Amino acid sequence: MPPEQLIFPNTTPQLPNPARNRSSDRSLPSDLSSPHPLSLHFVDVCYRVKLTTNNTAGIRLTAILSSPPPPSAQERSILEGITGIAAAGELLAVLGPSGSGKSTFLTILAGRNIPSGGSIIANGRKATRSVFRRIGFVPxxxxxxxxxxxxxxxxxxxxxxxxxxxxxxxxxxxxxxxxxxxxxxxxxxxxxxxxxxxxxxxxxxxxxPSAVVVDEPTSGLDSTAAGRMVETLAGMARKGRAVVASIHQPASRVYGMFDSVMLMAEGRCIYYGRGRDAVDYFASIGFVSEIFVNPADFMLDLANGVTRTDHQADAADKATVKQSLISSYNKVLAPKVKASVNSSIAASMASAEALRIGSQRTGKKETKDFSTISWFKQFSILLRRSLRERRHETFNSLRVFQVMAAAFLAGLMWWHSSIHDVQDRLGLLFFISIFWGVFASFNAVFTFPQERVIVNKERASGMYPLSSYFMARMVGDLPMELVLPAIFVLIIYWMASLRPELGAFLLTMVVILGYVLVAQGLGLVIGAAIMNAKQASTIVTITMLAFLLTGGFYVQKVPICMKWLKYTSFTFYCFRLLIGVQYREDEISFYRALSHNHDITGDREAEVEGQVSVMTSMAALVIMFFGYRILAYAALRRIKV
Structure with a gap:
């Protein structure tokens, strides 16, 4: 078949036939079986990224030896001039080898990424945020x-x-x-x-949704499961939706389900049209497939620069094949595709205007594409979901064993310690402080990096604002993060025979629980600021090491240049409060006089006790509790969705 006779997709948006596939709609609510039709036109879509070299020293040396200096950043083209239509009621399959730009194109088509050039047109008008919210995107x-x-x-x-x-x-x-x-x-x-x-x-x-964009829905599935998946997508299209899916290597049976096909290579389109016409088009430009070959396999070979007659082609030959395919597409198909897209956009604009006038005459208002739910309702739903999901994470056997082992081991080490042994008691109190400082902050640092993908996807769909998610997460942390430290204190307090008073026990419990929340806040802000779990955990480790050294137990005479660091350490304030709970007024002086290591204990206690008061320590922890969370929220706000 000559290229001039190729059949392009039906580019005029049409309502689905109500009688079509009626049996498959019986299980669905009436509003699910008839989505608002939406055709997506993508016109000259381009996407480029800047590549910055990491060889800073090499750049400086080259800059000295050469004139003018070379640029430190270069642009790489990911997509170049992609044009076509995702018509309502049709399944458009995007084919191409790995690295051809399929995923980037789909994110742009679904409104999850901004193109460097070109535009996305929806029913004759430039797509807006409200339109993109009517497009379901499955990464x-x-x-x-x-x-x-x-x-x-x-x-x-x-x-x-x-x-x-x-x-x-x-x-x-x-x-x-x-x-x-x-x-x-x-x-x-x-x-x-x-x-x-x-x-x-x-x-x-x-x-x-009026349109659905799915990236690699058959990845990792066997041929039978992949066929069922594509059947599902085709069924969604038959209900009037525009469905776009990138398929890596479809079987011939799966290929037959595609209404339209777009083949990509190195960020450029080398075929766009009906799937059944692809083989004839490539034959017309000199690339003939073997008999009984899967059309998809043949097309993917061509996209890789490999012909069926020469599988051993070198890199130069492959580049020549790709360039020939791109050149043929630009000369033969591209003008026809652009003309078809332009006529479809004009028809869509006329249909949209007629629909608008009809709505005005009947007095009907256009319905919103998503329902409005109050902020408190969103917060409540997210809180319940968080509690239900995180119960498995917080109370997994390894974490519970870790806390219980530390509690019993410390309890045995300080078994029935005496209040007279001031040095031993200070060691126990500092161990509790540093253990829960490291444990809480290190676990919290993974929170936002691990949930970033889910939260970004849901926020991009307009499900909820960042504030409702953040508050639900913070409130949900209270029961989840405080159960284990409460059990820890309950075990070690009586095993170590700390001050045998109910008031002292309750105050110790309050101090430790508050301290855990403050340490967790440090992990949250570092995780939100860096958004890389491995790097953030390294920063937390270094920070907690600094807090450990300046906590007031190991080093009593801190150098003047380092003293300021002590006042930023919540470990120091927690240690100070625990000492205040266990030793009242002049008790320390009394027990210090009875101690055999009077000088050492006295210097250590004077360093801790003489710097800040109990009220100052409490105020510092409260400020850190709110301050860390405010900084974490600010760090999350700067992340683009």
Whole structure:
């Protein structure tokens, strides 16, 4: 077939036929079976990134020896001039080898990334934030909470995005449509790869999106599961949605389900059109496939610069093949694609204007693309989800064993210690301070880096603002993070025979619990500022080492240039408060006089006791508690979603 006779996708947005595939709609609510039609036009989409070299010394040396100095940053083109249509009611498959720019293109099409050039047009108008919220986006990696069941995952998502009276109906309808009824009560980490991918798609289907963009939905699945996944996507398209999916290596049966195909190579398009016409097009420009070959395999070979007649081609030959494909596309297909896109945009604008006039005449108002839920309701839902998910993380056997082992080991080391042994008691109090300072801050540093992908995805979908998530996380930490330190204090306090008074015990408990929250705040702010768990844990380790050395136990005569660091250490203030609880007024002087190591103990206690008062220590910890969390929130605010 000559290139001039190639058939392009139906570029005029059309409403789905209500009678089509009616049997598959029976399990769905009426609003889920008829989404608002949305056709996406992408015109000359480009994306470039700046590459900055890490060889700073080499740059400086070259700058000295050469004139003019070379630039320190270069641009790399990821996408270049991508044009086409994702039509309502059709499944568009994006094919291409790894590194061809498929994922970058999909994030731009779904509004999760900003192109360097070109534009995304929705129904004849430039896509806005409200339009992008009507586009469901499923990334390649499944972004789900592992310890929630499938039903809980979809229910919490629906509660955040839908009115309360629609939650149950929508969840049941989506589970029926995606075939998730059988694994509804199984935790996400226990389901198969295909089921997990369908759960991720169900996240977006709850709000009945007008378009769905899925990145590598068949990755890691066997051929049967991959076929079922594509059947699911094709069924979603038949209900009137524009569905776009990047497929790595589809089987021939799967390829036959595609309405339209876009083949990419090195960030450029080398084919766009009907899937059934691709082989004929490549034959017309001199690339003929072997008999009975999978069209997708043939096209991917071409995208890699390999022809069926020469699998041993070198890099130069492959580059020549790719350049020939790009040149042929620009000469033959690109003008036709652009003309088709322009006519479709004009038709879409006319249809949108007619729809607007009709709405004005009938007095109907355009419905919002997502429901409005109060901030407190969002906070409540996120809090319940956080508590349900984090109970497995906080009370896992390894963490409980770690705390219990430390409590009993310290209890045995200081078994029934005497209040007269001031030095031993100070050692115990400092051990408690440093243990919970390190434990709490080190665990908290992973909080935001681990949840960043999930939170960014949900916020990009307009599910909730950052403030409701942050407050739910902070409030949810109170019962989760304070149970283990409370048990720790309960064990070690009586094993070590600390001050046998109920008031002293309760004060010790309050000081330790407050101190844990302050140490946790340090981990939160470092994790939020760096957003790299490995690097943040290193910074926390160094910070806690500084607090350990300036805490007032190991070094009594701190150099003047380092004394300021002591007053930034919450370990120092906690140590001071614990001493104040265990020793009242002149008791220290009395027991110090009876001690055999009078000078050593006296110097240490004078260093700790003489610097700050109890009220000052309490005020410092309160300021740090709020200050760290305010800084953590500010650090999260600067992250672009």
């Amino acid at each position: 390649q990696d499944d972004v789900l909470y592992p310890h929630l069941t499938v039903r809980e995952t979809l229910t919490y998502c629906a509660m955040l995005r839908l009115p309360g009276d629609r939650v149950r109906e929508s969840v049941e309808g989506v589970m029926a449509e995606l075939g998730l009824k059988g694994c509804g009560e199984t935790v996400v980490k226990g389901v198969s790869g295909g089921e997990r991918k369908r759960v991720a798609i169900g996240h977006e289907m709850l709000v009945n």
